[in-house]
Amino acid sequence: MKRRLLLTGMAGSAALALAGCAGPQINDYASEKPVLDLREYFNGTLDAYGLFTDRSGKVVKRFTVVMRCTWTGDEGVLDEDFIYSDGTLQKRIWRLKRFADGRYTGTADDVVGEATGQARGNAFNWKYTLALPVDGKVWNVEFDDWMYLMDGRVMLNTAVMSKWGVRLGEVTLSFVKRP
Template sequence: MQQQHPAMIHRRTALSRLGALSVVAATPFVASCAGPQVQQYAQEKPLLDLRTYFTGTIDAWGVFTDRSGQVVKRFTVVMDCSWNGDEGVLDEAFVYSDGTKQRRVWKLKAGPNGSYTGRADDVVGEASGHVSGNAFRWGYTLALPVDGRVWNVDFDDWMYLMDDRVMLNKATMSKWGVKLGEVTLSFTRRTPLAAKPG
């Protein structure tokens, strides 16, 4: 049963600020038993290797939609990505449609059987995720300043590799089990995967 809380702000201005501060991240968890599981995509192609895809420079375009489905923020991202063995750095630079800017640096670590963990300065605890087939499910809790307060917002983040350059990303944001909105992104590698050595 969904629980209402007096701190839930339904005003569009608050959602706009929340959307501006919260996207991706990128583009990471409240993985419930209901709904699809990442293992269902095990046979899907092309196979996603996160360390190979997130290497070099990646451009992304996205929107934040509120609970009604209205677009309240648009943004672009330039990602500078590198790996040293099982440890990766994703340096994300955001520019929003209202002119504001944001930077988030993810530090990722690859684990066994397609598992990944990650940390960033505004992530509460540790993000965790798993790759299977062409899909990556990534979940985390982000600490977002909104109207002078900090909200801990849960992200359930799905990425799908489309071809050697393009990956699509859709994330659901929630608080106390109540959906706040969605973030939708398209990633494009500047260099096709086939052109990368190894």
């Protein structure tokens, strides 16, 4: 009997520990304000400032981005020009589609397959696989990307990058919409 109680207690503790590992869910932000409408925020020109930290927290690379964003109905184009701290340049053009329930899909040349996301309240969660060139090879890495609208001009973004379930690092960005 004691053994059964001990095993039951251990199983319950394990279940609680696993539940504690679950990350935030998009519905956690449903009542947060201001409400994020990607078509409204990502419309016009934005500047972004970011950095990539490795899994130890060390800043590996800094970058800036100029984004030119347009929407036609529920279809958007985010034309991004990156300048990295080592002088390299990169261009990414996202093509987004909005659905009535707050879901979005998107494609870009260096995105493997289709990105999927959902907006609720002031937050947007976006998941995708990026073909990332590293030392002459291309690695497909997973991004779990969270954006939080702070006000009409500023949005904060944090994305965890992983491969085979192993956390590789994090990207942190601030977006500022030009007046």
